[in-house]
Amino acid sequence: xxxxxxxxxxxxxxxxxxxxxxxxxxxxxxxxxxxxxxxxxxxxxxxxxxxxxxxxxxxxxxxxxxxxxxxxxxxxxxxxxxxxxxxxxxxxxxxxxxxxxxxxxxxxxxxxxxxxxxxxxxxxxxxxxxxxxxxxxxxxxxxxxxxxxxxxxxxxxxxxxxxxxxxxxxxxxxxxxxxxxxxxxxxxxxxxxxxxxxxxxxxxxxxxxxxxxxxxxxxxxxxxxxxxxxxxxxxxxxxxxxxxxxxxxxxxxxxxxxxxxxxxxxxxxxxxxxxxxxxxxxxxxxxxxxxxxxxxxxxxxxxxxxxxxxxxxxxxxxxxxxxxxxxxxxxxxxxxxxxxxxxxxxxxxxxxxxxxxxxxxxxxxxx
Numbered sequence: 001x002x003x004x005x006x007x008x009x010x011x012x013x014x015x016x017x018x019x020x021x022x023x024x025x026x027x028x029x030x031x032x033x034x035x036x037x038x039x040x041x042x043x044x045x046x047x048x049x050x051x052x053x054x055x056x057x058x059x060x061x062x063x064x065x066x067x068x069x070x071x072x073x074x075x076x077x078x079x080x081x082x083x084x085x086x087x088x089x090x091x092x093x094x095x096x097x098x099x100x101x102x103x104x105x106x107x108x109x110x111x112x113x114x115x116x117x118x119x120x121x122x123x124x125x126x127x128x129x130x131x132x133x134x135x136x137x138x139x140x141x142x143x144x145x146x147x148x149x150x151x152x153x154x155x156x157x158x159x160x161x162x163x164x165x166x167x168x169x170x171x172x173x174x175x176x177x178x179x180x181x182x183x184x185x186x187x188x189x190x191x192x193x194x195x196x197x198x199x200x201x202x203x204x205x206x207x208x209x210x211x212x213x214x215x216x217x218x219x220x221x222x223x224x225x226x227x228x229x230x231x232x233x234x235x236x237x238x239x240x241x242x243x244x245x246x247x248x249x250x251x252x253x254x255x256x257x258x259x260x261x262x263x264x265x266x267x268x269x270x271x272x273x274x275x276x277x278x279x280x281x282x283x284x285x286x287x288x289x290x291x292x293x294x295x296x297x298x299x300x301x302x303x304x305x306x307x308x309x310x311x312x313x314x315x316x317x318x319x320x321x322x323x324x325x326x327x328x329x330x331x332x333x334x335x336x337x338x339x340x341x342x343x344x345x346x347x348x349x350x351x352x353x354x355x356x357x358x359x360x361x362x363x364x365x366x367x
Contacts, residue, residue, distance in 0.1 A: 010028075026119070031186070313332050
């Protein structure tokens, strides 16, 4: 059946499930619980400067913000509360064997009082939270994996190794963006659909039934303050874009940078573009800034299901074998032709090394 505008998320998931007559419905129920968590977080974010009265104490047992998470980043109260919302909305439903999050050092076990299921949920509960103070769009990112069969059969507690699966093994992934409207963008492996939260109904309603990332673009996003740390392929690509119509690309580019990956990804989903947070030389102990399991992989699945491409610059993101729960990685995603160009530049090290501003087309050494 063709996708129809104004379907609710529930209707959409039911129609998707009909493609698999033997499906149990557990995945649908899990995704609906994830969507409930996103609705609750959207409400909190919408309070903005009025949220002083909201604290993690709103949920019993939630820790206070202001401490450092496992990445050494300061946790804001809304980071902690959003994490707790994801846990509370999903720990009881019997569909999960365990959870992992940016805000937790170790995997979260399902309490013994609740049944355990066959899926793993990994998530960044509030991506871009540093932007809340300036009223810029933030979001939540999530990924669903199948738990190892041994975990399903034995019912044992999950360990870090259970989550270390390449992104190609994701069952579903998506993000919610909390902006002028709240949207949920989702893939269950059959394209990408976008849902807008109808505040009158309290339901996510299908508004973008078949999202596609344009293959070509004239827009890129990168934090140019790190330019002195970029590797030569990235420096070459940005230099060529900035050269505009008179440069080797023969067209003008616009540059964007929001510092909220969900907002960047959503702009690219809507109108194309390329986002780069590549590996650089700023900190040799960190091969990238963004986290593989709960940021890069779910965004990669969404982007590639929409016809785009996601890469480290050196290899497809969905083929990377994770080595740790909070592993960092360089990330390039967006319009396919631009990402493929960046990958080619990484595979041409001699040419990339030779391209510096001094020896560029408009240099003293131009023929």
